[in-house]
Amino acid sequence: MTLKADIPEGSRFKGYKSFFVRDLILAAELVHYRRERWRTPQGKLITAPLPDGVACGFGRNLRRICLALHAQGQVTTPRLSEMLNSIGIEISKRQVLRLPTTRLDPFITEDSAVLHAGLVSAPFITVDDTGARHIRRNAYTTQIGGERFSIFRTGFSKSRLNFLSILEAGHQDYILNEEAMNWLRTQGAVEQAIVEKLVTRSTTIFADQVAFLEYLTG
Numbered sequence: 001m002t003l004k005a006d007i008p009e010g011s012r013f014k015g016y017k018s019f020f021v022r023d024l025i026l027a028a029e030l031v032h033y034r035r036e037r038w039r040t041p042q043g044k045l046i047t048a049p050l051p052d053g054v055a056c057g058f059g060r061n062l063r064r065i066c067l068a069l070h071a072q073g074q075v076t077t078p079r080l081s082e083m084l085n086s087i088g089i090e091i092s093k094r095q096v097l098r099l100p101t102t103r104l105d106p107f108i109t110e111d112s113a114v115l116h117a118g119l120v121s122a123p124f125i126t127v128d129d130t131g132a133r134h135i136r137r138n139a140y141t142t143q144i145g146g147e148r149f150s151i152f153r154t155g156f157s158k159s160r161l162n163f164l165s166i167l168e169a170g171h172q173d174y175i176l177n178e179e180a181m182n183w184l185r186t187q188g189a190v191e192q193a194i195v196e197k198l199v200t201r202s203t204t205i206f207a208d209q210v211a212f213l214e215y216l217t218g
Contacts, residue, residue: 028088031059058099062089066099112170115144115151119169122146129158142166174206 035048053060069075081093119125125146132141132154140158144151144166153166176198184195197216206212
């Protein structure tokens with residue numbers, strides 16, 4: 001934006017002096033999508049798809065601000081609903097609650113990717129856990145982090161198997177190789193028959209736990 005100066009006659013133009021102002025605009029917007037509809041020669045009705053991120057009558061930007069204010073700002077659902085209605089967005093408390101708690105698959109995928117990238121790149125990781133209440137039950141929150149990442153997982157177990165499942169970062173495959181066999185041989189509690197059953201001449205990869213258990217019982 002260029003601002004004009006009130007200058008006396010005979011003045012010489014000397015360029016511009018910049019001044020930056022940071023501001024925020026909150027305004028309600030109603031977008032009307034006119035979706036084409038076609039009927040094929042076979043009688044099938046085809047409707048143009050909505051843009052990515054538009055599914056429930058509320059746009060991506062509205063969902064972003066609800067996620068940010070609720071998760072980072074600790075703003076409650078009633079206050080979010082009151083604020084949004086005050087700027088012209090008609091939305092109920094139940095609808096506000098659904099925005100940050102549904103369709104979370106992209107966030108889950110990103111969260112698993114962050115954990116995996118952190119585990120393979122960090123020179124060290126830190127681990128801690130603490131008791132927490134979840135769904136009116138005693139639970140445990142596990143923290144895993146490094147120099148550039150930190151993730152939190154809450155569950156009802158703090159067993160070694162649960163911790164290992166967190167470290168899998170969404171991966172479910174099982175791998176049998178020489179390193180795994182050497183570790184098993186050093187564990188006195190593992191029966192020799194089981195070790196012999198697992199011995200393979202080359203690295204063996206199982207898609208998930210079901211495939212691995214089928215191999216053990218086969």
